[in-house]
Structure formats: C-alpha cells, structure tokens
Amino acid sequence: METEHISPQESKLTREQILLNNPAFQRLCRGFEIYQKILQDPGTPKGIVIDRMHTLQQEVWDYESNINSQEKKWGGLKKHKKRGAEEEKEDPGKLFLEYALGQAEAGTFDKQGFAHKADELYLNSWLLGNWEHKKGLDENTGLIYLNETLAYHQDNPDQISIHIPPTSTKKEKIIPNILQGLKALAQDIRNGDIKAKKIKLKSWLLNKQLEPLVRNLFGDNEGRLEFNTSSNEEPETISTQKLALMYNGQSLDAYLRHGEMPEVREVVLTPDDLSHFDWEEQKGQITQVAA
Structure with missing residues (x-):
C-alpha cells in the first residue's frame, strides 16, 4: 500500500518525521523503551526478560505477516531498485525487530534511530498502511471499518465480531471513536444495512x-x-493479548517483569442490546477511566 505521506516530494516533513509523529509508532517505540528500562533496573532477571520480549516480537510479527498479502506486507519493497538481489532476499521485518531489540539491550534505543531504520528498510508504507484505516472494507484483512478506529467482521450470516486493530488514532480519541463506531453500527443494524443476530466484542x-x-x-x-474471560489457549485470545502487549505499556511491563498476560474478556450483544445504546451520558466517564 502506497501512501501520500512518504512521497519524496514531501516539503514539510521527512518520511522519518512522519513516523515519529504517528501515535501508533510512538506506542510501538514505548514498548521498546519499557523493555530497555526494565533491563537496566537492578535485580532484573535479564535472561528471562530477554526471552519473553524476543518471543513476543517474533510471534506478533508472524501474526501480522500472515494476515497481510505480500504486496501490502512490504509496502512495495521490490519497487525500490536501490536494493540488490541478495538484499531483497532478507526479511525486512526480521531486520527491523533485530535492530530494535539489539538497541534496547545495549541501552541505546531511541525513536529517531528506529524511524531511520524503518525508512532504510522501506517499511514506512507497510507500517502506516497497518495503522491508518479508512471507512469501508479492507480487502487485506476482510475487516469493515466504521471509522479509523473500530471495525467489524461478518463471521457468519448471523454474527459479526467487533475489532479494534492497532491505529494511528491519538490516545484521547480512541474511546470516543469506539463509541461513535458502536453508535453507527447500531444505526446500520436498525436500518437493515448490517445483518446480525449476535454481535461479539472480545478485547x-x-x-x-x-x-x-x-x-x-x-x-x-x-x-x-x-x-466471560476468554481462554488463553484460543488463537484469537492469544493474538489479542500479543497486540495488547505491543501497544499498551502497562500490560507489557507486567508481562516482562512477571510473565502476566493481559486478561481478555468477551461479551455477546443482540440487536436489542444495541437499541439501548446511549453513549452521550457515559462517554466522558469512560474516556477518563480508560485514559
């Protein structure tokens, strides 16, 4: 996926600065900063923490790679003629992760260097393409976005599932966007534009x-x-936990220090439940609690 954000003609911001300004990239960097800090804390069992972080990063990258087509996966990498034949055989994602992990373990990780590495490996488009969502169908994932933050999937003729993928949405707008998306979903179901007897939320x-x-x-x-608390053995639960660890600092800290996985819970709604949906009165309180 090509984006206008990384055009060589960009006059005000460089490609690296665009990544640095992206909220999702900042959250991703925060994870490596937390990892770096924990390794520097006295008494940290470094071997255990390193093993946990390496396992997490590889599993998340494998998951992301599996749900993306090759064209989207590397953002048109092969179009860049500067790369030699041998270089193109290397896995840019693996190099990207190895760089971040190595820098954090050496105590030298910083956002600027990470953004530079992404640009060097031509991963800008792929990263931004995974974080910047437009309303409508994403053909790569099968998700239908209600806005830039909230999406749903038609699991079967009777059920849809709600999804909150990694997003470039600013932190203070995530909860309001989720609520606005649910409001739009309720209206679409009332209008008959979306057919569903069950609406599953799992997060x-x-x-x-x-x-x-x-x-x-x-x-x-x-x-x-x-x-209901979801089983940690379910693939969907595991992928949800991994993404939470990648983009939520508090969850990552607990995992690296204590091996605690974030709890994933599920609730199944009906169209009647959505008919009672009223977000105006609660949105301020929810936003405050979730911040």
Whole structure:
C-alpha cells in the first residue's frame, strides 16, 4: 500500500518525521523503551526478560505477516531498485525487530534511530498502511471499518465480531471513536444495512474496571450481559493479548517483569442490546477511566 505521506516530494516533513509523529509508532517505540528500562533496573532477571520480549516480537510479527498479502506486507519493497538481489532476499521485518531489540539491550534505543531504520528498510508504507484505516472494507484483512478506529467482521450470516486493530488514532480519541463506531453500527443494524443476530466484542479493553460503564452504555441495569474471560489457549485470545502487549505499556511491563498476560474478556450483544445504546451520558466517564 502506497501512501501520500512518504512521497519524496514531501516539503514539510521527512518520511522519518512522519513516523515519529504517528501515535501508533510512538506506542510501538514505548514498548521498546519499557523493555530497555526494565533491563537496566537492578535485580532484573535479564535472561528471562530477554526471552519473553524476543518471543513476543517474533510471534506478533508472524501474526501480522500472515494476515497481510505480500504486496501490502512490504509496502512495495521490490519497487525500490536501490536494493540488490541478495538484499531483497532478507526479511525486512526480521531486520527491523533485530535492530530494535539489539538497541534496547545495549541501552541505546531511541525513536529517531528506529524511524531511520524503518525508512532504510522501506517499511514506512507497510507500517502506516497497518495503522491508518479508512471507512469501508479492507480487502487485506476482510475487516469493515466504521471509522479509523473500530471495525467489524461478518463471521457468519448471523454474527459479526467487533475489532479494534492497532491505529494511528491519538490516545484521547480512541474511546470516543469506539463509541461513535458502536453508535453507527447500531444505526446500520436498525436500518437493515448490517445483518446480525449476535454481535461479539472480545478485547483486553473489556476489563472489570470498565464493566459497569459498558453495562450503562447498553442500558443494562439488570445484569443481563455476560462478561466471560476468554481462554488463553484460543488463537484469537492469544493474538489479542500479543497486540495488547505491543501497544499498551502497562500490560507489557507486567508481562516482562512477571510473565502476566493481559486478561481478555468477551461479551455477546443482540440487536436489542444495541437499541439501548446511549453513549452521550457515559462517554466522558469512560474516556477518563480508560485514559
């Protein structure tokens, strides 16, 4: 996927600066900064922490690679004639990760160097393409975006699932965008534009702290909604946990220090539940709690 953001004719911002200004890139960098800090803390069992971080990075990259086509995966890498035949055989993603891990382990990781490495490996388009979403169908993933933050997938004729992929959305806009997306979803179901008897939400964001507010969103004063903890053995749960660790600093810190995986919970809604959806009264409180 090519984007206008990395055009050689860009006059105000360089390709590296565009990455540095991207909220998703900043969150990705934050993970390596946390890793670097933990390794520098006295008493850290470095071997265990290093093994956890290396395993996480490889598994996440494998997951991302599997859901993307080769053309999107490397952002048109082979179009760059400066790279030799032998260089093109190397895995840019592997080189990218090895650089970040090595720099953090040496205590020299910084955002500027990471952005430079991404540009050097021609990964800018691929990274931005994974983070910058437009309303409508993403043919690479099969997700249908309601806005830049929230998407859904038609699992079968009777059920859709809600997804919150990594996004360039600024932190303070993520929760409002999720709520706006749910509002649009409710309207589309009422209008018959989306067919679904069940709407599945599965996320590490459905934590116990937010549960009362989520219930209020859907007018659930009787406790009709069931919040279930997902099994850590399910592939969907594992992929959700890995992405949480990549983009949420608090979850990553707990994982690297103690081996704790983020809890993933699931709730299944009906069109009737969505008919009670009212986000205006709750959005301020939810945004404050989730910040």
